[in-house]
Amino acid sequence: MTPASARPFVDVLPAVAKALAAGRPVVALESTIITHGMPYPHNSAMAAEVERIIAEEGAVPATIAVMDGRIRIGLSDGERESLAVTDGAMKLSRADLAYAVAEKRTGGTTVAATMIAAHMAGIKVFATGGIGGVHKGAEASFDISADLDELARTPVIVVSAGAKAILDIEKTLEVLETRGVPVVAYGSDVMPAFWSRQSPYAAPLRLDDPKAVAKFFATRAALGLAGGMLVANPVPADEEIPAERMAGFIEAAQKAAVAQRISGKAVTPFLLAKLFDLTDGASLKTNIALVENNARLAARIARAL
Numbered sequence: 001m002t003p004a005s006a007r008p009f010v011d012v013l014p015a016v017a018k019a020l021a022a023g024r025p026v027v028a029l030e031s032t033i034i035t036h037g038m039p040y041p042h043n044s045a046m047a048a049e050v051e052r053i054i055a056e057e058g059a060v061p062a063t064i065a066v067m068d069g070r071i072r073i074g075l076s077d078g079e080r081e082s083l084a085v086t087d088g089a090m091k092l093s094r095a096d097l098a099y100a101v102a103e104k105r106t107g108g109t110t111v112a113a114t115m116i117a118a119h120m121a122g123i124k125v126f127a128t129g130g131i132g133g134v135h136k137g138a139e140a141s142f143d144i145s146a147d148l149d150e151l152a153r154t155p156v157i158v159v160s161a162g163a164k165a166i167l168d169i170e171k172t173l174e175v176l177e178t179r180g181v182p183v184v185a186y187g188s189d190v191m192p193a194f195w196s197r198q199s200p201y202a203a204p205l206r207l208d209d210p211k212a213v214a215k216f217f218a219t220r221a222a223l224g225l226a227g228g229m230l231v232a233n234p235v236p237a238d239e240e241i242p243a244e245r246m247a248g249f250i251e252a253a254q255k256a257a258v259a260q261r262i263s264g265k266a267v268t269p270f271l272l273a274k275l276f277d278l279t280d281g282a283s284l285k286t287n288i289a290l291v292e293n294n295a296r297l298a299a300r301i302a303r304a305l
């Protein structure tokens, strides 16, 4: 819930506030995927479509972002569109969310920052594409996304297509386990790999319907176990790019990142853009399909809660 001291910085869209007050289902959506994850106009079309899907499933969508220093829980169509064309938007995680507020900046919220804002507003379910995780080569770069720590501390269900295959999925799973984050593959015994339905790694836990996910989340809370959970939802079969096809592209993208000395926050956006080029746009098409698929499942989980 919003601490009283945070309230002056947070604007909740009236439709979202109404739904929350009435105890109706709300699904949060992140905005780094809009500002840094996809090129215009695909970002804007995707953002509108996921909101439509959530509404179609009987929940209220709340796209979260920081605009001119305001933490926005839910955006109007016009505001979402203006974010999609903002040049120089920040990429905001736990470390810099308050900076953007204090300095009246505009930025897309990552999974971590979106979880923080969703929790402030009392939203329990959040849909995205993929979470950040342990990057390949993290033993040298120390590049581990703040998304993992956030999952460990903030009680929100994050519905994703797993960790992006540009990450080290095995190490990401290890960190999540260490941090006590339940990882539930939806309808699958193996972890999905974002663009592909299957990674080589077994799913730590499996559930097959939204009610079971809701029950698990409620049970954790009842036992006093803090933190969120990750639901890994495989991309629909007719939209996937098989892992063996993706592997070559990912390697090439990673080599380009190393050659161009891309580091820090720029790594994920760089790799996504590079893959878009290398796959002639196929990676983006799959990315959009999996976000939509996650939005649908998140709405069903929100309803079950």
Ligand code: PSU
Residues within 6 Å of the ligand: 030, 032, 033, 036, 037, 038, 109, 110, 111, 112, 128, 129, 130, 131, 132, 133, 144, 145, 146, 147, 264, 265, 268, 269, 272, 287
């Ligand atoms: N999934 C996508 N595109 C994205 C991201 C996820 O399909 O752009 C973003 C999410 O906001 C995620 C962030 O939280 O990338 C992770 O960035 P980093 O590895 O720098 O923590």
Ligand code: MN
Residues within 6 Å of the ligand: 143, 144, 145, 146, 264, 265, 267
């Ligand atoms: Mn990083």
